Amino acid sequence: MANTVKLNIDGIDVSIEAGKTVLDAAKKLNIHIPTLCYHEDLCVAGNCRVCVVEQEGVKNLVASCAMPAQDGMVIHTNTHKVRNARRHVVELLLSEHNADCTKCYKNTRCELQDLAGEMVINEHMFLDLVPDKNYTIDNLSPAIIKDDSKCIRCQRCVRTCDELQHVSALGVAYKGEHMKISTFFENPMYEVVCTNCGQCVIRCPTGALVEKNYLDNVWDAIYDEDKHVIVQTAPATRIALGEDLGMEAGSIVTGKMAAALRRLGFDSVLDTDFTADLTIMEEGTELLTRLKRALVDKDPTVKLPMTTSCSPGWIKFIEHMYPEYLENVSTCKSPQQMFGALAKTYYAEKRGIDPAKIVSVSIMPCTAKKFEANRPEMRDSGYQDVDMGLTTRELAVMIKQAGIDFKELPDEKFDSLMGKSSGAAVIFGATGGVMEAALRTAYEIVTGREVPFKNLNITPVRGMEGVKEAAVKIENVLPAWSFLEGVELKTVVAHGLTNANKVMQAVKNGTADWHFIEIMACPGGCLGGGGQPIPTTPEIRKKRAEAIYREDAGMAIRKSHENPEIKQIYEEFLEEPLSHKSHWLLHTHYQARKRE
Amino acid sequence: MPNTKLKRVDIIFSEDCVYKDVLADNLKKSNEDILKDILDSGLRGRGGAGFPTGLKWKFTSQETEEEKYVVCNADEGEPGTFKDREILTRVPLKVFGGMAICAKVIGAKHGYVYLRGEYQFLKADLEKALEEFHSFVKELGFDFQIHILMGSGAYICGEESALFESMEGKRGEPRNKPPYPTISGFRNKPTVINNVETLVYAFMICRIGAGKFHELGTTDSRGSKVFSISGDTPIAGIYELELGMSLEDFVEEFGDGDTKAVQVGGASGFCVPRKKFKDTIIGFEGVPTGGSMMLFNSSRSMYNVLKNYVEFFEEESCGQCTPCRVGCQQLKKGIEAIKKGEKSAHYLDTLQKLADTMKVSSKCGLGQSVANSFSSIVDNFREEMIY
Incomplete structure (x- = not known):
């Protein structure tokens, strides 16, 4: 058992694992300490100073998010000194912040606004600094709008982009009053290495980073x-x-x-x-074709391992970071684009x-x-x-x-043409899901039997571990696939681009012998995507994943190739996977981009 | 200017010392003996914060990590401080010697001098001295190398943890403490980081013995200190003086006869008005200083002095923490607004409270010490802020 420390917060004794913070200990006691720069997914910054508390025997206040809980500490979270400091901090943030809340996309969904509300701030204590700031709005990207006038410099976005995504499109520039969150040479977001993953958007406490919304366009179309x-x-x-x-x-x-x-x-x-089911048909066939070219034809030009292509954040990442591996990416469009x-x-x-x-x-x-x-x-x-x-x-x-x-609302069904799907498609939403869906279909195509996992649940590729490896031995194959007899199909699954980068480094160093790689740009896969409800935490992502696998388990059809609408579209329109028509409509190409 | 009340001391620049002998002798001593000397001497850090040097060395020596470092903080950026430049110019080998003795005690193989960007002109001479030093430690069979790294002009990089970040090639932003450098410093390894002057004193204590140092100064402030004296004084310059003098005696010797206030400790220090000279002790029990003593006579506007300081901090805050980044802007714009009559004089009280908040809630020493000059100037020269 790990060492524990004992401290006292607001008169209550609490024991907590060594290495945890004062904030963690307060949470354990259900004492709410406000935070802004703190985020469960990120390293501790301790820079907003909203979470300061008083520690007996220490002259200055301490940031509870950054202060390790220690034996014998006596902490007060709600003293005059603490209240004054917190209020000042929020007032200071507001003085630098474009607080035109009613015209903000994040109105009513803003952590700074909530905090100001909690503190009942109804007048300016300090001078308004915004008019002198020359803040800029970058709305040139089709995906993300960056409005510096809303930024409180908490650096959650910077830490997200660096720690979780290994992209560092956003960084801190300048110092003092000019300090800001910026891109390479202050270029617009759409010109830099940004993958548009939106992980910064779901962690931004204010309206500084938001998605570009198309609400009016959609309403206009509906009314037309x-x-x-x-x-x-x-x-x-x-x-x-x-x-x-x-x-x-x-x-x-x-x-x-x-x-x-x-x-x-x-x-x-x-x-x-x-189209997730359709992706499995196309991508699975593409993988088997690449394997055949490699194993039977001994074609030296065939690129393995093959990676998935469903995640547009991953696509932009590899276009910038590993352009020399673009031919390893499946040519399948993402389900959205199919x-x-x-x-x-x-x-x-x-x-x-x-x-x-x-x-x-x-x-x-x-x-x-x-x-x-x-x-x-x-x-x-x-x-x-x-x-x-x-x-x-x-x-x-x-x-x-x-x-x-x-x-x-009552439960209703999707409309019928292009509305039916299998459990294999649902699990696309979780890390490992594409791999699991692909294996369910590919294994059965090759051997004529279901994958050798209980209830079709390929558990080694499930869960929140950053990089998951799994191997499936292919035996007793159907005659058409005899070249795969005895082959151990090696796969790896990564989510979050920092993990993707680890996988690509292994590929680059030649230390990996995988055949198939699934990569999702976002932590947890699409369920933790940059367009999902805010907030995101490990706990929330875990619950979403459980829901996805529950949904899969409850589906009548669990395998993509058994979806009747898939059979129908091949019979009536596409003919077969990788047909001429498929190539025209369902496959694409990529472009190398600069790393800046 | 003869004066009997201030005691001139000659330890730092004393030529009565062959660094080779001192180094050779001390490298033969036991770590315990050296630590005991440094602890007994009462030496406290000369960069301004005044942490007992012996304890810093002791804590670091107790860490079991293989890799440790000794870093010399030569990022002398405090306005009005220029004594490290003089030390590095005149006695660089004593600085290196101090680093070497520290390295022996804590078990470090590499030392770094983080040199202020504006001191680029010192680098060539320092490297030359370093060559001599390296060949000598090699002769002694002592495995220790010193490297010089240049700062890039940011004041904040003088803060020890920001300095480590900068050394590691990152943006110079202070870290959260704890952990402290003695446990996790450069490259997250146990590190002793000392000011240039501290290292020389440590070296000289090893030469003259703890007792000679200890008998100088006062209970809380042992020994002597190198002062950078500037402003309205006919004899600006570098002086090594015994600690614990009263400001009155100091002004008597260095003032121009019309001294209105002394800023002790640079922009991040305290402003002492004439009426408090008598009761102010220069030392850790009174008003501490990293060396800067700026004298102002009655021709000076204390509003301009303060505005200059807050402008400096507004610019030099790293910008990461709210109280410091925004607080400095508010202090500057606030006193401007009061001066212009756009804000009432009562707004000074709001700003004073803000300065207090900055003191208790900023992440590092920079933001915490802005209130020192702000409050002491506003308290003592309130009418100059308003009219």
């Missing part, structure tokens, strides 16, 4: 009678949307979400899960609708999907394949705007 507005919903949205609408983390709201979308006025409520390309071709054709009149909207747990939808190569249907990518949060806003009582 000439338009046929369809919507697709990503796997991870259905287990998180409820959090923004008054429900517990881990609530499964698939049916309510479909009902809400219908009530919002979408003409057809469809599912990205359908859906978009099919919406204005297959769907339009089957439903007899002019594709020019289709407005294709996606609901994503992601901010990078906004960037992806705007990539110039994503126009294979002859139109922009996905017109607007919304985050889970934006959908929650629309539902509130429409006055829908979400919790009381």
Whole structure:
């Protein structure tokens, strides 16, 4: 057992594991200490100073988030000195902050606003510094808006970008009064190494970093009678949307979400899960083809290991950081973009609708999907394949705007064409899910048998460990796949780009012998995506993951290749995986980008 | 200017010392003996904070890590302080000698001199001295190397943990404490970081013995100190004086006959007005200083003096913590607004409370000490702030 220390907070004795902080100890006692720069996912900065407390025998106040709990400490969290200091700190932050709250996208969802409310600050104690600041707003990116006038310099974004994502697109520049959070040479976000993952957005306590919202565009399209507005919903949205609408983390709201979308006025409520299943067919076949070329044809040009391509944050990361490995990335478009390309071709054709009149909207747990939808190569249907990518949060806003009582909605189903899916598609929303889904299908294609895991649950690739390796021995294969007899298929799964970087370093150093790599840009996979409800913590992500696997377990169909709509689309439209038509609509290419 | 009340001392720059002999002798001594000498001497850090040097060395020596460092803080950036420049110019080998003895005691193989960016001109001479030093320690068979790293002009990098960050190639921002450098310093290894002057005194204590040092000064402030004396004085310069003098005696010797106030300890120190000269002791029991003594005569506007200081801090705050970054801006803009009549005189009280908050809630010594000059000037020269 770890060593424990004993301290006293506000007159109450508490024991806590050595190495924990005063803040942790106070939490244990349910004593609320306000924080701003502190975030459970990040290293301690101790720079906002809102969490200061009084320690007996120490002249100055101490930052409870940064102060290790020590034996015999006597702490007071609510003294005159503490209150004064905290109030001053919040007043100071407000004096530097563009506090035009009613015109802020984060209005009512801002940690600084909450704190000011808690302290009942209703006048300016200090001078307003904002007019002299020359703050800039960077709204050039299709995904993320950076508004320096809202920034409180807590550096959560900087730590996120560095520690969790190994990107460091955001850093601290200048000192003193000019200190700010900036990009390389203060270039706009869309020109720098930013992957648009939005992990900074879900950790920004204020409105300094927010997604670019497309709410008005979507409403305009819905109200336009000439338009046929369809919507697709990503796997991870259905287990998180409820959090923004008054429900517990881990609530499964698939049916309510479909009902809400219908009530919002979408003409057809469809599912990205359908194209997640389709991704498995295409990507699985691509992997088997690469393996055949490597093992049978001994083709030296074939690139292995192959990596997944569902996560647009990961795609931008590898384009910047490891451009020499772009050919290792599966050419499959992400499920969002497969859906978009099919919406204005297959769907339009089957439903007899002019594709020019289709407005294709996606609901994503992601901010990078906004960037992806705007990539110039994503126009294979002859139109922009996905017109607007919304985050889970934006959908929650629309539902509130429409006055829908979400919790009381009945469960409804998705519409039928491109609306059916399997449990394999749902688990795309969790780290390891694509790998598990791919193995369920590929193993069965090759051997004619189900994967040798109880209830199809491939547990080695599940869970929140940063890098997970799994190997599957392929035996007694069907005759067509005899070249795989006895092969041990080696896979690795990583989530969060810092872990992705570890995997790529191993690939680069030649110390890895994996065949297939799954990478998701965000911690926990899409369920922890930058478009998901705020806040995000390890605990919340764990609950979302449990919900995803519950949803999978409850599905009638658990394997992508058994989805009847998948069979149908190959019979009626695509012919077979990697067909000419598939290549045209479902596959893409990447571009090397500079690392700056 | 003869004066019997102030005692001139000649330890730091004394030529009665062959550094080679001192180093050779002391490297033969036991660590315990050296530590005992440094502890017994009562030497406290000469950078300003005044932590007992012997304890710092002792704590670091007790750490079991293989890798340890000794760092010489030569980022002399406090306005009005220029004594380390003189020491490094005249007796660099004593500085290196102090580092070597410390390295022996704590078990370090590498030492670093973090040299203020503006002291680039000293670097060539220091490197030359270092060559001589390295060949001598090699001769002695002592495994120790000193490297010189340049600062880049940020005042905050004189704060020890920001200095480590800067040495590691990162942005110079102070760290959270604890852990302290004796446990986790440069590269997160146990590190002794001492001011230039402290290292020379440590070296000289090893030469003259703890007793000779201890008999100088007062109970809380043993020994002597090198002062950087500037401002309205006819004899500005570097002086080594016994600690514990009264400010009255000091002004009598160094003032121009019209001294209105003395800023003790630079921009982050305290302003003492004429009426308090008599009761003010220069030392840790009174007003401590890292060496800077700035004299102001009656022609000076204390508003301008204060504005100059807060402008300096507004610029030199690293910007990471709220009280310091925004507090400095508010203090500066606040006194400007009062002077212009845009804010009432009562606003000075609000600013005083803000300064108090900065003192107790800032992350590092920079933000914590802004209140020193702010409060002492506003308290003593309130009318000059308003009219």
